[in-house]
Every structure is written in C-alpha cells, then in structure tokens.
Amino acid sequence: MGVDPPALRGFVPLRIQEPFLGSDGMGGPDPVRSFERWKKQYTKRKNKLRLQRKQHKRPEWQLEREHIARLEQQYPEINTNEIVRFSDFPLSKKTLKGLQEAEYRMVTEIQRQTIGLALQGKDVLGAAKTGSGKTLSFIVPALETLYRQQWTAMDGLGVLIISPTRELAYQTFEVLRKVGKNHDFSAGLIIGGKDLKQESNTIHQLNILICTPGRLLQLGSKNPISIQPVFLIPVLDEADRILDMGFADTMNAIIENLPKNRQTLLFSATQTKSVKDLARLSLKDPEYIWVHEKAKFSTPATLEQNYIVCELQQKICMLYSFLRSHLHKKSIVFFASCKEVQYLFRVFCRLRPGIPMLALHGKQQQMKRMEVYNDFVRKKSAVLFATDVSARGLDFPAVNWVIQFDCPEDANTYIHRVGRTARYKEGGEALLILLPSEEKGMVEQLSQRKVPVNNIKINPEKLVDVQKKMQAFLAQDQELKERAQRCFVSYLRSVYLMKNKEVFDVFKLPLAEYAISLGLAVPPRVRFLQKAQKQVSVTESMESKGHLEGQDEDIGSSIENEKAEECSEKTSVQTVEKEEVEEEKVVGKFSIEASDTEGDLSQEQTESEEDAAISGIPKTDPMQFFDDDDDEDYKDLDLLTVKRHNVFGLEVEDFTALTAPNLKLKKKATKTQEAKKVLKRKFKVNTKVIFTEDGELIQQCPPAQKSIVDKPEEEVSGGINLDKARERLQAEDKFDKEEYRKKVKEKHRVSLVLHQEGYVETEEEGGRVLPRTLGGTAGEGVLGGQPGGDGHGYWGRDRPGEVCSQGEGRESGEAG
C-alpha cells in the first residue's frame, strides 16, 4: 500500500499485457525467477568491480605525481603564440582555481612570454611597462614549482621574493594570498617593523618568504640556516632597484648565502642590462624578455603626460591651485625628500584644499604606513604626498593623476612614478613640474627614453597665492617653522646630491625666494652648501692661478673623497627601504644642521625680517588671496585644468611676463649696503630712562656705559660710526679689566688679613652659622654677580639652613 506497483506507472504494463509465449509454447520461464537470476548476476559483477577498484586504488600523492608528470610532459611543448588564457598553460588545478577566483583569466603579454619559460626552469629577466602584470609572471611559476616538487611545510623555504619597499612586499603578499589560496604552502611577509626574534623564529616554517633586503639580511645573520635550503627560487621584483648602489652591500651578502641550486627570476619596468649585475647573480643561460622593447613609447599608451616649467618659488602655489581644481580626483604627488613631505603635508592640511590629504614616506612608523596605504587604496578621491618610497610597483586602484612636484632623479624614476596611474588598460594623466634650469636636461633624457611629454602652460591668473597664509601659520607655530626650515635644507640637499649636474644645479636656485615661498622670512643657513661653495671657489681660484700641478693629487683625492662621501650619502638618500634606518643618520645630520642654525637663525631671522622690510622685499603679492569658503572662487578654479596642450593659449613669454612682477623679488642687498641705507636715514636709537628714589637718572636701554669714556656723539647724529664704536669698545674693555683687577686685589688683601688675624667669631642668624666678615652683614656679598665671581657668593643668601664652610662664607660675605 502506498507504493504504486510498476504496472501502474505506465511502461511495464505494456509488456505484461502481451500474450507471453514461452519456449514450450505454453508461456515460457517465470519472469520473477529470471529477474532474480539477473539481479544475482548483476550484484556479483558489481562486487567484483568494486573489489577490483579497491585493489587498484592509489594514494593521492601518487595520483598527484601522475598529474605532475603529465604537466611536465607538456612544458617543452608550450607555444607562447598560442597562449591566450591562463588555462592554456599546463598549470595545476589549484593555481588555475586561484586565478579564476581572483578573476584573472586572460594573460597579459609579459605573462604570456615569461610564465612558460619559468615553468621550464629557466632563469628569466622580464621587463615590461608599468602596470602590465609582472607580479603574476613570477607568482604563478613560483607556486607551480613548489607544487611540482610536492613541497611541504617540512621542506622549509622554497621561494624568496625580494621587494625594495615594505608596501610593495605587502602588496605582493596579498596577490600571492589570493592566487595561491588553494595550495597548502605557508607564506610569510617579513619587512621589519616587528620583533626580529619573533620573525626569525617563524622564518624556518615558511615555504614562500616575501621580504625587503635589509630585513632579510638582518634575519640571515641571525638565522643563516633557515635561508639556505637545497633548492630555491629567488625572485627580485624591481630588480634594477634592488641591484643598484643603494642595496649593493646588502644584496651582495644575501647573494653569497643563496644556494647554488636555484632558478632566478628578475622583473622590472626598467630592467637592468648591466652585465656586472647579472654576473653577481650567476645566472644560468638567462632568458631576456623585453616585451615593449620595440614599442614606440616606454610608458603606457593610455597615459597622457605633460610638463610645466615653473619657478621654484611658485611651485607651492601651483600645486595648491592644481589640487583645488581637481577635488574629485585621486592623485599622488611625488617629492624629493621626507622632510618636504612632512612639512608640505602639514601646511596643506592647514590650507584646507578641500580634498582628503594623506602622506606616505620612509620616516613613518610601520603601522602608520600600512594605514595610509590601505586608506589611499580605499579612497575614491584623495591626494597622497609621497617620496619615492611609493614610486615603484604600488598598485593603487584608479589613480587619475601623478604629479611630480620635484624633478625625478632620472628617466627611470620618472617612468616608475608615472606608472602609478594608467595601470592595466586604465587611463591616467601625469604632470611634471620642472624648474627652468631643469627643463632642457630632463626633457632630453625623457625623449631619449621614449617618454612622450608635452609642454603645457599654466594660467597665472588662476594661480592662488598661499604664501601669506603660510607665513601666518609659521608665525604662530614654532614647530611648523622648524619643519619649514628642515624642508628647505632637505630639498637643497636632495638637489645637491643628484648625480646629473646638467639638470640639477643647487647653486642656481633662488634661495631667498624659495624660503619665502615656504613661509620663511629668511633662508636658513645651509652649511653643506657653504662648504661646497668654498670648495668650488678654491678649486676655481687654484685653477686660474695655475697652481694645480703640484697639488693635483691632494685636490684630486679630496674631490674623490667628497665624491665618495656624496655617493654614500646619495645611496642613503636613494635607499628607499633603508630610509627608516639610514635616513635617521642623514636626517640626524639635517636636524643637527637645522638646530645648529637655530640660535643664529632666531637672531638672524628677526634681523632679516626687519631687513626685509627696510630693503623693500615685497611681503605681499599682488595675486589674490584665496578664501576657503568663497564659492565663486571655487567655481572659478574649476576652470583651471592643466589638461590639454597649451590649454590657456599662452606662450612661455606671456607667462613669464605675466608672472614676472610677482616672481621677481628684489635681489637681496648685502649687509654693508643695508647698513649704509640705515646710516643715511639717520635713525635714532630709542632710549629708556628711569629714576631712582633719590631722583638719580639711570639709563636702562640701551645700557648706560659703565666706563668713563666720553658719551658718543652718534647718539645725536644717529646711525653707527664703526671706527668710533670700536674705540669706545676698546675703552670699555680697558675699564672692565681695571675694575676686575681691583676686585682681585681686594680679595687677596681680605684673605691675607683673615689669615693673619684668624677667623674667630661666628654669628647665628636664622638657624645658619655665618661668618662675621668684613664689610657688613654676613652673606650679603656681591662677588658672585660680578666679573670674576663664580656664583658661590650667593650661597650664604640662597641656601637657608646650610652651614657654609669657611672659604664659602668668606667668599659670600666678601667685598660687600
């Protein structure tokens, strides 16, 4: 009941209703019996098969091995021309699944050309434009190699990926995590900023390690065994950077420790072709893949690149105006030094351009760096002020603009910086700000490297002047002022350390105007510049006198030493990852320099502020001050787009002409000229006079002369007569010396008398035992405050309850 007999389900009844004719003609065998027979046979066969399958079943590893063997068989047959998708490569299911889940299906050109070679076990040097997918070109073969070798946690380190910066290492780790999530390998990110001991304990558990060179060396020296596996794939991301001077020592030490049995992969948008570099790595028959070698341009086709020529003192206003007119965009602004980023970031935050501001540089704490990095990744519109720590490899999504506030060191740095936009088929724009002195050299370099840049003009009418606001900020905030000073020094130093002297000439920079543009009234003293200037003039004068012959060696060696020093300094400036450690030293120097000058500065500054007023250096600018809340101005600024070639239809001359009155500040007068001016004006020095109770007149300011020399006539005539002033000072000096001599004599006389008479009586006064001495009440001596006194004279008075020793008491009470 409840279950329909087959007859009622519609197909069996048809047969049953047929008249059944058996072999005997009387109905045949019983269908139930034949069904049972069939069933028995079927079950027997099924059991037999199951048994057979059970007997033949192989362990998973064995099956995997067979799968690997099949994959390996296909490696020699990889035809790059036929590869369109990742699935066209003989890859493991786990990797393919990971790629699919991360939505990577079609391969890019560099991936198509390099993955196959890397799978075949070759050393590969891959170069392709920025944002063309080089990361997957080494992650996929790295995963496959470990898979192929059935690597387990017990096997230790198998892949070592070295990145020049922490952020890039972190980013690579994230890609690896996405693509390799179906594999069972352990991967770790070791980039510093954490406990070294903890990191060195975990390193031996890792199969894939992503790290920065400095940290790796630190770990290697602590735990060398853990990074010396039997087989290893070292991957150098941004290889040219890692192999350059900045990391030279570190990398040499690391390379020395790498196992001989290795397959090396090197990738960069600007690959090293240096035979020396490659020899250091002992590559075995490496395959060079320069994907875009024959391309018309070495930057992405979707990138629009422009440059403007701008005076140094106009750059800040230019940047501010630019940001105000690109409020809904995502931009990165590159600066030459950390100190510049630190100061300008702060000051721009105060200027409130109306767009979220972020700053990323090597002097930040690791946590802060990660926070900023992630923040900028998430934001739809924001501005990131950065040093070259962010120039390479970082894949911030949807960056619209890259602005190079300071000229890059060379074309390679330019290419990496602009590569932060227009990534993987997206569009982007880049703006390079050049000083007039930098234009020729830099533009030439860029065209040699096949970088297409257009010269565009800015509309001076649309520039917003923020100088006065900045001056006001600095006047209120001492710390900000110090930052501005450091920014000044640090920028000059960065220019000074640049190798290419055709482009970078620190001596051509308008220092006074630059300082004013930062909000400073006077340029801080820059010692290294003074020294360099001296050196240059000494060399020049010696050359002109023809005295060089005998001293060639000395000068040569001193210059060489200097160059070597420069080079090492440069190295520390360039070394992005080392910035955290090394920069402290350089920075230390900077801050010492800045603080050294501090004392002088404050004095010089007030002087020069006055001087500026006297010599007529304009503190105001005819350009209008931008009001943050003014909507009209805001709308107007939207018109300012540095987008199209010659968008404002102005020629350079027009621009110079228009800005000339604003830009050309009066040449700073020398001190002698200023002094002469002051003399001409016959200023009178203000005096302050007070009267004692007895009606006696005392001049307090300027301090009355103690000497008996005649009163100077200058008081009447005004100004300073240097000769007379000198005479007066000498007389003053003579007078002081005589006074002092008298006091010393008196002191000797008193001690002689005391010695002869003995020191007999003491007097209790307020709990202290004071010697009764010559010249009035004990302890009221004035010696401590006079020339020759050492301060001890005050002890009797200032330390109640203290028992003075004889000597002290005498001193304190003496000469009252």
Ligand SMILES: Nc1ncnc2c1ncn2[C@@H]1O[C@H](COP(=O)(O)OP(=O)(O)OP(=O)(O)O)[C@@H](O)[C@H]1O
């Ligand atoms: N096959 C692919 N399919 C889709 N997107 C891809 C593919 N390969 C890479 N990408 C994407 O392209 C972007 C750039 O990739 P990647 O960071 O690897 O470039 P890169 O060549 O290393 O750049 P750089 O030279 O700046 O370091 C990334 O957002 C990445 O996700």
